[in-house]
Amino acid sequence: MKALTWQGRRDVRVEDVPDPRIEEPTDAIVRITSTAICGSDLHLYEVLGPYLKPGDVLGHEPMGIVEEVGTGVTRLKPGDRVVVPFNIACGSCWMCDRQLYAQCETTQVTAEGKGAALFGYTSLHGSVPGGQAEYLRVPHAQFGPIKVPQTGPDERWLYLSDILPTAWQAVKYADTPPGGTLAVFGLGPVGQFCARIGRHLGAGRVIGLDLVPERLEMARRHGVETLDVSQLDDVPGALIDLVDGRGPDAVIDAVGMEAHGSTSGKLAQTAAGLVPDRLAD
Incomplete structure (x- = not known):
């Protein structure tokens, strides 16, 4: 499939990458029909480069049509139209029970001291392939994706993924x-x-x-x-x-x-983006 990949600082390219497949019973495969570009994608273009590797698939504001579901996914079926939220949450841990989904204990990236895993957003958040692609594997699809009506343009629903x-x-x-x-x-x-x-x-x-x-x-x-x-x-x-x-x-x-227009802030961001990977790690 085609996907938008990070290749280096200020270098993103549409490349051929392997199609995603079901890996866990709670996975779903979604054929992406629309995906937005977020302001936070600018961080990947610049300052967060040390936490990406060439070929990482970007994007965290997608929607599309369910193509396949794992055996543990009962609330979705092929053909459903869904919006996929940025954060990946299980829906049943202590944090999720309290609606603190961005801190899901099942997907927390504890090695980096971060909260829930995120689509397309660096090793700090799990290195999960993102949604600026033709297809997306959605972990914990028994909880995360939001079913929306089959009617209306994608723009009517897409912004539920993150920005709204x-x-x-x-x-x-x-x-x-x-x-x-x-x-x-x-x-x-x-x-x-x-x-x-x-x-x-x-x-x-x-x-x-x-x-x-x-x-x-x-x-x-x-x-x-x-x-x-x-x-x-x-x-x-x-x-x-x-x-x-x-x-x-x-x-x-x-x-x-x-x-923000701060010269010193811009200098700090640029310098951080040039840090060698071995130091960033």
Whole structure:
């Protein structure tokens, strides 16, 4: 099959790789129909390179059609349309019982001190082949994949794999009081979701901050107040002035580490990406 593979820093290629197969009774094979590119894939392109090896298959936001299931998978059948979440969880351990799926004790990468295994995301998270491919082996398919209706375009469902839950969780954690004010720094994809979800969940005002005109305009189209930070000398002061001299009730940082504009931060990320594998290990 064809798959997007990591070959080195800033070097990703579509290559022929072996088709996945059922390895455990709880596996499923999914034929991928759509897969998104996440902002965190930029980390693999740069700073997390030491934890990848040439040929690793990338991607963690896929959906598709179930082709085959293991003997332990009873909730799915060939032909089902599913969205596959980023994290891999068993659904029955102590952590999963408490809905802490990203810390699943069955798939935890304890050797690296990390939580649950993740699709397509370095040896730190289990080196599990990812979803930017024609087919994907899905471990713990008795729990993870989300069945969705057969109708509607993939774009209606695809974002359930990662980016929409990421934004939803950020808004829930921000805990804006009903009718309160939420500020969202960064109006890229996650920030746009946060702003709209904030309105949906009852924030009285949502203020989005960015410096890209198209992003600011998109937010305004969806009822979000905006601040163009490129036109401000004092961003905190402008926010305070906008909200009765006291500032917003809650703030979400959705800028992302590659976009923070810090020269020293960029230098540190670049240097980390050049660390030899033997030192990174």
